[in-house]
Amino acid sequence: MRPNNKIFFSVLTLLLVLVLIAAIAFGAVRILPAEMLSALVHWFKSENTQSIYENVFLQLRLPRVMLCAITGAILAVSGVLMQGLFRNPVVEPGLIGTSAGAAFGASIVFSLSPFMSPVFKSILGPFLVPVFAFVGGLAATYIVYSLAKNNKRVSILPLLLVGMAINAIGLSGVGLMTYIARDPQARSITFWNLGTFSGASWFQVWVTGIVAIICIFISFKQAKKLNVLLLGEQEAGYLGVEVNKLKTSILIVNTAMVSVATSFVGVIAFMGLIVPHVLRLLIGSDNRKLIPASILMGALLLTLADMGARLLLAPSEMPIGIITSIVGAPLYIFLLKKYQFNQNDL
Amino acid sequence: MITAVNISYNIGHKNILNTISLQFLPGICNLIIGPNGSGKSTLIKLLSGALENYKGEVTYDGEVNLKTFNKQALAASRAVLSQQTELSFPMLVEEVVLLGRNPHFEFNPGKKDIDIVHEVMALLDLHSFAKRNYQTLSGGEKQRVHYARVLAQIWEQPKGVHRYLFLDEPLNNLDIYYQQLFLSIAVSLLNENTTLIGVVHDINIALSYADQLYFLKEGALIKNGVPEKIVDAILLKSVFNIDTQIMAHPSTGKPIIIL
Numbered sequence A: 001m002r003p004n005n006k007i008f009f010s011v012l013t014l015l016l017v018l019v020l021i022a023a024i025a026f027g028a029v030r031i032l033p034a035e036m037l038s039a040l041v042h043w044f045k046s047e048n049t050q051s052i053y054e055n056v057f058l059q060l061r062l063p064r065v066m067l068c069a070i071t072g073a074i075l076a077v078s079g080v081l082m083q084g085l086f087r088n089p090v091v092e093p094g095l096i097g098t099s100a101g102a103a104f105g106a107s108i109v110f111s112l113s114p115f116m117s118p119v120f121k122s123i124l125g126p127f128l129v130p131v132f133a134f135v136g137g138l139a140a141t142y143i144v145y146s147l148a149k150n151n152k153r154v155s156i157l158p159l160l161l162v163g164m165a166i167n168a169i170g171l172s173g174v175g176l177m178t179y180i181a182r183d184p185q186a187r188s189i190t191f192w193n194l195g196t197f198s199g200a201s202w203f204q205v206w207v208t209g210i211v212a213i214i215c216i217f218i219s220f221k222q223a224k225k226l227n228v229l230l231l232g233e234q235e236a237g238y239l240g241v242e243v244n245k246l247k248t249s250i251l252i253v254n255t256a257m258v259s260v261a262t263s264f265v266g267v268i269a270f271m272g273l274i275v276p277h278v279l280r281l282l283i284g285s286d287n288r289k290l291i292p293a294s295i296l297m298g299a300l301l302l303t304l305a306d307m308g309a310r311l312l313l314a315p316s317e318m319p320i321g322i323i324t325s326i327v328g329a330p331l332y333i334f335l336l337k338k339y340q341f342n343q344n345d346l
Numbered sequence B: 001m002i003t004a005v006n007i008s009y010n011i012g013h014k015n016i017l018n019t020i021s022l023q024f025l026p027g028i029c030n031l032i033i034g035p036n037g038s039g040k041s042t043l044i045k046l047l048s049g050a051l052e053n054y055k056g057e058v059t060y061d062g063e064v065n066l067k068t069f070n071k072q073a074l075a076a077s078r079a080v081l082s083q084q085t086e087l088s089f090p091m092l093v094e095e096v097v098l099l100g101r102n103p104h105f106e107f108n109p110g111k112k113d114i115d116i117v118h119e120v121m122a123l124l125d126l127h128s129f130a131k132r133n134y135q136t137l138s139g140g141e142k143q144r145v146h147y148a149r150v151l152a153q154i155w156e157q158p159k160g161v162h163r164y165l166f167l168d169e170p171l172n173n174l175d176i177y178y179q180q181l182f183l184s185i186a187v188s189l190l191n192e193n194t195t196l197i198g199v200v201h202d203i204n205i206a207l208s209y210a211d212q213l214y215f216l217k218e219g220a221l222i223k224n225g226v227p228e229k230i231v232d233a234i235l236l237k238s239v240f241n242i243d244t245q246i247m248a249h250p251s252t253g254k255p256i257i258i259l
Helices: A005-025 A033-044 A052-086 A098-121 A125-148 A156-180 A189-194 A202-221 A223-229 A233-238 A243-265 A271-283 A287-311 A320-340 B040-048 B071-077 B093-099 B111-123 B139-153 B176-188 B203-209 B233-240
Strands: B002-011 B014-024 B029-033 B055-060 B078-081 B163-168 B194-199 B212-217 B220-225 B245-248 B255-258
Touching (some): A005 A033, A005 A052, A005 A287, A052 A243, A052 A287, A098 A156, A098 A243, A156 A189, A189 A320, A223 A243, A223 A287, A233 A243, A271 A320, B040 B163, B040 B194, B111 B139, B163 B176, B176 B203
Parallel strands (some): B078 B163
Antiparallel strands (some): B212 B220
C-alpha cells in the first residue's frame, strides 16, 4: 500500500524544514530562531552585524547546512539516475568511480596550484577546482562504462569490479597529490576519502546550487524516458526513446553535479544507494516522483548525517562519510545478496 | 504493408538472415514458422526497426524507408511484443501497461491514456492485477501484462492511419486458453490499414490462424503462401526434419499435423 502522494510530499517537506532549522540551531554555538531571523533581516538590509551569533549563523552555519542539503539532493538524485540507466539498484556514484575520479581531478588543482599561480589567481581561479573535478569524474565514469560494456550491454558484476579498480586508481591519485602538495591549504586525504562540510563557503553554495538546479531540472525532464528504460534498451527503443541520446545526456548531467559537489566536500559514499532504495519501497519506481522525492529525502538525510558528524564527538568533528558508510554499507550488502539470486546478469 | 527486399543480417561472420525478400499484407494474419535458430526473431527485430546494420531495404506503407522513419512516429504506430522482457525494479501492473502509452503523451498521461490502459487490461483479464507488483507475477501473467502494454501502444487508430503489430513468440508460458485469446485479439485488430506479423512455435496453432505462412530455415525463406496450399509432409520434413501425417480439420477443413 502506497501513501497518498500529496501527503507524502508534504510530510517530507515539513520534516526537511524541521531538520534544516535544527541543523542550523545546534552546534558548538547554539543559535536561537530569533537570532536567525534578525541575522536574515540584517543581511537583507545589507547591514553589518556585531553579534557573534549572527555572524556564526551567516558565515558558518547557514552555508554549511545549505551546501549539505544541496549535496544530499545531488547524491540521491544521482543514485536514481545511475540505477535507472544501468537498470540495477546497487549502482551509485561512489561505487562506479565518478566520485573518486572527481576527487582526483580536484586534488590535482590543489597540488599544482603553486605552479600555476597566474591562472589560479585570475578570475577563473575558483572555478578550476569544479572544472577539473568534472573532467576527472567524466573520465572515470567513461572508462568504467566502456570497460564494463560487453557486447553492447553493461552487466553489473563487471561494472562493480571495474568501478572498484577505478576507485582505487582515483583515490591513490588523490593520495599522491596530497602527498606532493606544497600548499599548506591543500586538503588532507581524509577529506577526500570521507568528506566533510567543515569548509563550506557561500561561493561553494552558489556554484553547487546553480549546477544542481540545472542538472536536476534536465534529468527531471527525462524522467518519463527513464521510466520506459526500465523495460530495457530494446523495448525503450520500440517505444520511441532514443536510448543512446538519453544515456549520454544523463551521464553528463549526472557526472557534472556529482563532480562539482565532490570537489567541495569530498567523496561521500552510499547516499545514492540509501535514498532511492527507501523511496522505491515507499512510493514505487516512477522516476517522475522518485526524482523530486530524492531531492527532499537526500537533503534531509545528509543534513541529519552532518549534524551527527558535528555533534556525536563534540567538540571534535568526524568526517561525514563515516556515518553514511555505517548506514549504507550494510544496505549495499543486503541489496547484493537480494539481487544476485533473481538477476541472471550478476 | 511491409516490404523487404534482399535483406541480410550478419553477426560477426555468422550469417543470420540471407537475402530474403518478402511482403506482408495488411488485414491478414501473417505467421512465421521455422526451427530454432532459423532467424525468426532476428527477422522480427529487423523488420520492426530494432536492428540497424542490415543490408537490403525495408519499406512500410507509403514507401517509407524503415531506416529514415521518424522514431517517434514509428513508435506511435508500431508495437512489438518481445520474447523476454524483465524489469529490474518493482512496478505496479498498471504502471507497466501505461509505459505502452509513452509515444502518445508529453510528460503526464491524459485521461484517454488511462482509459486505454483500463480497456486493454480488461481484455486480458488483468483488472484484478492492476495494483499488484509486476515482479511477483508468474511467467504467463507477465506475458499478459506485456501484451496489454503492446496493445495499448497502438490501440487507437485514426482513420486512414497505418499500424503494425509484431509478435515474437507471444505464446510462450501461456496456457491453451490464453494462447487462443492472444491470437484472436491480434486477429480482431486487423483491417485494411493494420499489418500483423507473428512468430509461433506450435505448428497446429500456426496452421489454424495463419492466412499467410512463412517457412524459415537457416536464415533463408523456404516457402510462403496460404497454409492449405503449401503445407505437405515433404515441406515439413525438409524444414523441421520430422515425419508427419496431415489431416483436414473436421469443421474448418484446415490442415492439422499429427506426428
